[in-house]
Amino acid sequence: MKAFVVQNYGKKEELAFREVSKPTLRENEVMVEIYAAGLNQLDTKILSGEFKMILPYKIPFILGHDLAGIVIETGLKVTKFKIGDEVYARPSDLHIGTFAEYLAVEETDLALKPKNLSMDEAAGVPLVALTAWQALVEIGKLKEGQKVFIQAGSGGVGIIAIQLAKYLGATVATTAGKTSFPMLQELGADVLIDYKTQDFETVLKDYDLVLNSQDNKTLKKSLNVLRKGGKIISISGPPTPEFAREIGASWIIRTVLSILSSGVKRKAKRKEIDYQFLFMKSSGKQLEKITKLIEAGIIKTVIDKVYPFSQTNEALNHVASGRAKGKVIVKMK
Numbered sequence: 627m628k629a630f631v632v633q634n635y636g637k638k639e640e641l642a643f644r645e646v647s648k649p650t651l652r653e654n655e656v657m658v659e660i661y662a663a664g665l666n667q668l669d670t671k672i673l674s675g676e677f678k679m680i681l682p683y684k685i686p687f688i689l690g691h692d693l694a695g696i697v698i699e700t701g702l703k704v705t706k707f708k709i710g711d712e713v714y715a716r717p718s719d720l721h722i723g724t725f726a727e728y729l730a731v732e733e734t735d736l737a738l739k740p741k742n743l744s745m746d747e748a749a750g751v752p753l754v755a756l757t758a759w760q761a762l763v764e765i766g767k768l769k770e771g772q773k774v775f776i777q778a779g780s781g782g783v784g785i786i787a788i789q790l791a792k793y794l795g796a797t798v799a800t801t802a803g804k805t806s807f808p809m810l811q812e813l814g815a816d817v818l819i820d821y822k823t824q825d826f827e828t829v830l831k832d833y834d835l836v837l838n839s840q841d842n843k844t845l846k847k848s849l850n851v852l853r854k855g856g857k858i859i860s861i862s863g864p865p866t867p868e869f870a871r872e873i874g875a876s877w878i879i880r881t882v883l884s885i886l887s888s889g890v891k892r893k894a895k896r897k898e899i900d901y902q903f904l905f906m907k908s909s910g911k912q913l914e915k916i917t918k919l920i921e922a923g924i925i926k927t928v929i930d931k932v933y934p935f936s937q938t939n940e941a942l943n944h945v946a947s948g949r950a951k952g953k954v955i956v957k958m959k
Contacts, residue, residue, distance in 0.1 A: 664692030690724030750953030770795030
């Protein structure tokens, strides 16, 4: 099969287009013929080598974390899916590889594709929707009447998180460029802050929850908009020793992450704020819940651009630029 492979880590590295062996199917896996794959900032960070410490992939490996496609074969112990099913997934860490024509995906990572979405639309959903779900529902426990600040509203996670937060009954504030305001208002954002001309610290006060996706400076500033007892969930770091324990990292990595996160954790503790780092996990069960919201019209997808599979490197550069408003997709079929 054809695939895009990481040959070396580095900020200036590109993926290599290669002919590789089709994956071998295990008894609890489903072979998916990939019709479209979604691209994420995570892909660019892995390629640059930023995540080597917590995701030790051995080079060469196929990159890609989101897919939509059709089941063409099932393992002996698979019971939920059959040949011909249209599915989508964010495969588990260390089992990624969606920038390819086929992938063997664990049954527990898969869900049936929303009936009202095309393959291209569905391919952009899993990672960002699972991130939003785990941040707002699982960890944040966001309730009706609460206030949430979702950074970078026009990004992949932001677009889904705004809609999910509104569904949960929250007041939503977000940052974006002014050109994105009409789209974000349509998605349900209540408070729109132009990151180029406004400082969110002067606009927001006594918020219950912040979903941080930006740099360390923005993270520390975000502590000032929360009430006592509020929560800040960061998907851009710094990772915590608790996260390191969760992934079974060595004591050296636990120590390094403890040092990296100590500053923000100390500041949060002084303000009686709960800081947590989120590295989303794959979950077919949660995707099924997200599917219901999409099919009910509660969550809508926004696609920025669809590239042909052969232009995966160009698509990845577009994601890395930070200019995409919505999801970037590569189309295999």
